[in-house]
Every structure is written in C-alpha cells, then in structure tokens.
Amino acid sequence: MTAPFKLTHHAVGVGLKAPHYKEALEEPHEIDFFEVHAENFMGDGGPPHRWLAGFRSQFPLSVHGVCLSIGGRDALDKDHLDRLASLVERYRPALVSEHLAWSSDGRFFYNDLLPPPLTETSMARTSAHVDQVQERLGRQILIENPSQYLKLTENDIPEPAFLNELASRTGCGLLLDINNVFVSAANLGFSAEDYIDAVNADAVAEIHLAGHAIDHFEGETIRVDNHGTHVCHDVMSLFERFVRIAGPRPTLIEWDTNLPSFETLEAEAAAAKSAMLKACAAGGKYDAA
Amino acid sequence: MTLHDAEADARIYQGICQAIRSVAPADLSDGGRPRDARVAAGITVYRNNVRAAYLRVLHDTFPVIHRLVGEEFFRYLAHEYFHTHPPSSPLVARYGDNLPEFLHSFEPAAGLPYLTDVARLELAWLSSYHAAEADCMEPERFFALLEENPDTNAFQLHPSVRLVKSPFPIHAIWLHNKSSSAEKLRLREAGECVVIKRPAHRVFTETTSEPVWAALTALQQGKTFNAAFTSAMGDDDADVAADVIRKIATMNVITAVLHTD
Numbered sequence: 001m002t003a004p005f006k007l008t009h010h011a012v013g014v015g016l017k018a019p020h021y022k023e024a025l026e027e028p029h030e031i032d033f034f035e036v037h038a039e040n041f042m043g044d045g046g047p048p049h050r051w052l053a054g055f056r057s058q059f060p061l062s063v064h065g066v067c068l069s070i071g072g073r074d075a076l077d078k079d080h081l082d083r084l085a086s087l088v089e090r091y092r093p094a095l096v097s098e099h100l101a102w103s104s105d106g107r108f109f110y111n112d113l114l115p116p117p118l119t120e121t122s123m124a125r126t127s128a129h130v131d132q133v134q135e136r137l138g139r140q141i142l143i144e145n146p147s148q149y150l151k152l153t154e155n156d157i158p159e160p161a162f163l164n165e166l167a168s169r170t171g172c173g174l175l176l177d178i179n180n181v182f183v184s185a186a187n188l189g190f191s192a193e194d195y196i197d198a199v200n201a202d203a204v205a206e207i208h209l210a211g212h213a214i215d216h217f218e219g220e221t222i223r224v225d226n227h228g229t230h231v232c233h234d235v236m237s238l239f240e241r242f243v244r245i246a247g248p249r250p251t252l253i254e255w256d257t258n259l260p261s262f263e264t265l266e267a268e269a270a271a272a273k274s275a276m277l278k279a280c281a282a283g284g285k286y287d288a289a
Numbered sequence: 290m291t292l293h294d295a296e297a298d299a300r301i302y303q304g305i306c307q308a309i310r311s312v313a314p315a316d317l318s319d320g321g322r323p324r325d326a327r328v329a330a331g332i333t334v335y336r337n338n339v340r341a342a343y344l345r346v347l348h349d350t351f352p353v354i355h356r357l358v359g360e361e362f363f364r365y366l367a368h369e370y371f372h373t374h375p376p377s378s379p380l381v382a383r384y385g386d387n388l389p390e391f392l393h394s395f396e397p398a399a400g401l402p403y404l405t406d407v408a409r410l411e412l413a414w415l416s417s418y419h420a421a422e423a424d425c426m427e428p429e430r431f432f433a434l435l436e437e438n439p440d441t442n443a444f445q446l447h448p449s450v451r452l453v454k455s456p457f458p459i460h461a462i463w464l465h466n467k468s469s470s471a472e473k474l475r476l477r478e479a480g481e482c483v484v485i486k487r488p489a490h491r492v493f494t495e496t497t498s499e500p501v502w503a504a505l506t507a508l509q510q511g512k513t514f515n516a517a518f519t520s521a522m523g524d525d526d527a528d529v530a531a532d533v534i535r536k537i538a539t540m541n542v543i544t545a546v547l548h549t550d
Contacts, residue, residue: 039381121291
C-alpha cells in the first residue's frame with residue numbers, strides 16, 4: 001500500500017460484498033476497481049481489514065461514506081469524520097465519496113439518505129461541511145445525488161444546479177448516480193434526460209449504476225432504489241447518453257440486496273463496460289486519461 | 290437565514306424525523322390540507338428504509354437470538370427496541386449495544402431468562418471479530434516472565450479477548466443454535482464462563498473453569514500477576530493454581546508483559 005492507485009476514465013468496478021471476498025481476490029476477473037462502504041471498515045481490525053488490505057494491494061479502491069450527514073443542519077460529527085480520515089489515510093483510495101443527504105438531526109441518527117432542503121441557506125451550510133471534510137481528509141471528495149421520494153415544495157434550487165454550485169464553491173467532484181436520477185425523476189415527475197444534461201460533466205468524477213424496485217404505497221407507484229437487481233434498460237440508456245456527450249468516467253455497479261453470484265456481477269460490469277465503449281465511439285470520445 | 294429558509298429547515302428536518310420515529314405512519318401535509326397520497330407514499334419509503342436497515346443490523350448481530358425467538362417475535366422485539374432506544378450513532382453496526390439490558394426487562398421475553406446473556410455473548414463475539422490486531426506470546430516466554438517479578442508484572446490480554454459469564458449454559462445454547470441443527474439440545478443445568486478470542490483471522494470461543502475465567506478477568510482489569518491469581522484462587526490449593534497458569538499460558542490470549550512499578 002504505497003502510492004494511491006489511479007483510475008482510468010473507462011474503469012468499471014463493483015461494490016465489494018463479504019460473500020464475494022474470496023472469489024474477487026483469488027480468481028481472475030475483469031473488474032477494474034472495488035468500492036466499499038466506509039462504515040463497514042470502521043472497526044479496529046479483524047477479517048474486514050485483513051481482506052481490504054488484500055484488495056488494496058491489487059486493485060484501486062473507492063471509499064464511499066454513507067453516514068456523515070453532510071446535508072444535515074447540525075455540525076458534522078467530528079469523531080465520525082476522524083474515523084473516515086483514518087480509514088482514508090490507511091488505504092489511500094483512488095476515490096472518496098459521500099452524499100447530498102442527511103441522516104442525523106439532533107440526538108437521533110437514521111441509517112438512510114434523507115433529502116435536505118435545496119435553498120441558499122442549505123447551500124452555505126452544505127458547502128461549509130464539504131470544505132470541512134476535504135480539509136480534514138486533505139483531498140477532494142465526490143458528492144452523490146441521492147434517490148428522492150418526496151417532492152419538497154420548499155426547494156428553491158433544482159438539484160443539478162445545487163450540485164454544480166456546490167462543486168464550484170468547494171472544489172468537490174460529483175458522483176453522478178444515474179439510477180438515482182432515474183428513480184427521482186420517476187418519483188418526482190421531472191425529465192431524467194434534462195437532469196443529466198444539466199449536471200456539469202466536468203465535475204463528474206464517478207458514475208454509479210444500480211437496479212431498483214417498483215413498489216406501491218398509499219395507492220401510488222414508487223420506484224425504490226434498493227440496489228437489488230440488474231441495471232434497467234432506461235438507466236443504461238441514460239448512462240450511454242452521458243458518456244456520448246461527456247466521455248467515460250469510472251463507473252461502478254452497486255448491488256447490495258438480493259446479492260447475486262460474483263459471476264453475475266462480473267457480467268453486469270462487462271455489460272456496463274460494453275455500453276460505455278459503444279457510447280464513447282458514438283460520441284467520438286476516446287479519452288481514456 | 291430568511292424566514293422562508295428557516296421554515297423550510299424546520300418543516301423538512303423535523304417533519305421527516307417525526308414521521309420516521311412515530312409509531313404510526315404520518316405524513317408531512319398541513320393540517321388544513323387534504324392528505325397527499327404522494328407525500329405519504331414517499332414518507333413510507335423512508336420509514337421502511339430506516340426500519341429495515343436497523344432490523345437487518347439486529348439480524349446480523351444477533352442471529353442466535355433470532356433463531357431462539359423466531360422471525361415474528363424478533364420483528365416485534367426490533368420494533369419495541371427501536372422506539373425505546375432510537376438510534377443515535379453513525380456507527381450503525383453498533384446499534385443493539387444495549388439490547389441485552391433491554392431484553393432483561395422486556396416482559397414478553399421473561400419466559401426465556403437466558404436470552405440476555407446469549408445476547409451479551411453475541412455482542413462479545415462481534416466485538417472480538419472487529420478488535421485490533423496483536424501477536425500472542427509463546428507459552429515459554431510467558432512462563433519465563435512469570436518467574437521474574439510476579440508482584441509487579443501485569444499481562445496484556447489480546448485486544449480481541451472478551452469474557453462472558455452466565456448462570457445459564459449460554460455457550461452450549463449459542464453453539465447449538467449457530468448451526469441449523471435440528472437435534473434436541475441436552476443442557477447441563479450449570480452456568481458457563483466463556484472466553485472469546487480472535488488471535489488471527491478466526492474468532493474462537495470456549496468455556497473455561499471459574500478460576501481461569503476469574504484470573505483472566507483480573508488480568509484484563511490490569512491487575513498484577515500475583516493479584517490476579519490470588520483473586521482467582523481464593524482458598525484453593527496450589528495444584529489448582531498451577532493448572533490455571535498452564536491453561537492461560539496455552540490459550541493464546543497474552544500479548545505482552547507490563548511492568549506496573
């Protein structure tokens with residue numbers, strides 16, 4: 001574990017899950033990088049760290065935080081930020097990311113990515129939080145667009161404009177989760193294409209792809225971002241649209257529930273890679289820096 | 290902050306928090322307005338996500354408790370626990386740290402008095418699994434150090450060592466229910482002293498005698514070797530003391546000697 005591994009723009013990775021550790025580390029495959037949830041590696045030692053050190057010696061890593069509550073109205077939890085900092089220091093991953101979301105308010109914590117208001121006030125607050133994280137980690141982080149289930153009438157700023165401004169103010173990159181865009185667009189009633197086109201592609205440093213479920217609550221149809229199945233055709237088309245226009249970015253398949261075999265994940269990553277290369281050719285984008 | 294933004298803050302953060310924590314599903318619509326099904330559906334997704342996430346954490350941490358009480362009761366327990374001890378830490382994997390105490394006073398589980406200690410054992414196993422790494426001392430080195438300054442030498446236990454004692458045979462219950470064995474378990478009526486350790490990659494559990502358990506507990510508390518063994522032995526004879534020392538030397542639980550003077 002010396003210098004941080006660098007990712008090429010056309011790298012395709014998968015979320016790393018414990019049942020796949022052995023196969024992913026010991027068998028040959030075409031996966032370019034692995035992403036882990038930061039909070040799963042905040043213990044002091046034991047098998048999780050033994051495995052992760054093994055992966056770090058062979059692959060670039062992406063550390064994806066889910067509990068920092070960057071979009072919250074409270075001050076960031078300094079102890080948690082310290083834990084993230086020591087993990088990043090220990091593994092020196094190629095990418096570090098968090099969410100435009102909150103999970104903590106007052107003395108309560110919710111293990112979910114809840115939607116912040118998108119106003120000038122929350123812009124100032126969220127920018128200060130991102131600054132604080134980047135300063136503590138001594139590096140750039142990426143901020144991901146979350147899945148939305150509630151249309152907040154209080155919002156003044158459209159989400160892509162909010163993310164662009166956040167990137168511009170703080171120098172953070174963006175993690176564009178295309179499945180989240182699709183899920184939010186369906187649930188809130190906006191155009192996913194318009195959203196993708198409105199995001200400042202220069203700031204996008206990683207893409208997430210995942211599957212979602214279609215559920216029914218209160219007589220309403222809701223798309224739920226459960227990371228539990230294949231990437232759907234519409235999401236793959238949106239991915240190709242982005243790559244055609246903006247070129248490739250390191251792309252990750254997330255599959256967290258109804259966990260498939262590693263072979264299925266490999267096939268999913270191969271399909272994403274093939275869609276990416278096809279879109280690169282169609283858009284004349286061969287940049288693989 | 291403008292008045293509009295202040296209202297947006299209060300409405301969104303407080304509203305979503307209340308809706309997630311409330312026992313009955315609620316929505317964010319104003320009292321005067323008709324209930325918005327779309328809003329209610331969105332809130333339901335967040336409520337479900339949060340509850341499902343914490344139920345999953347309890348499942349992962351307490352697989353044996355789950356097996357002992359069954360899915361339906363476990364869900365009920367998780368629901369009651371969520372409302373009595375709302376989660377407060379970003380270390381989501383630590384959710385459930387006070388489930389043993391909760392079980393102790395949980396009236397519907399009163400018929401299974403051993404649940405509390407089985408839950409303590411499961412927590413100890415998980416905490417041992419995630420503990421820091423350290424190298425254990427060879428028995429020869431341990432014996433040599435014992436000769437030196439037993440009055441001032443204390444021994445550092447491996448960071449993964451956890452000690453759980455119960456008036457119930459919790460290790461037998463835990464071991465039997467960890468696998469999917471359908472065989473009937475024949476229990477001794479006695480309690481058990483359990484040592485949990487992870488000297489390398491794997492967590493090991495074993496039951497041990499009361500004197501060994503007491504000596505390890507005293508060493509873990511930082512007592513010197515002599516003090517630890519005196520508190521472990523009570524009035525027992527020297528043969529027992531020699532057995533305890535031999536046992537501890539070969540358990541793979543000592544990492545270093547500490548000089549206390």
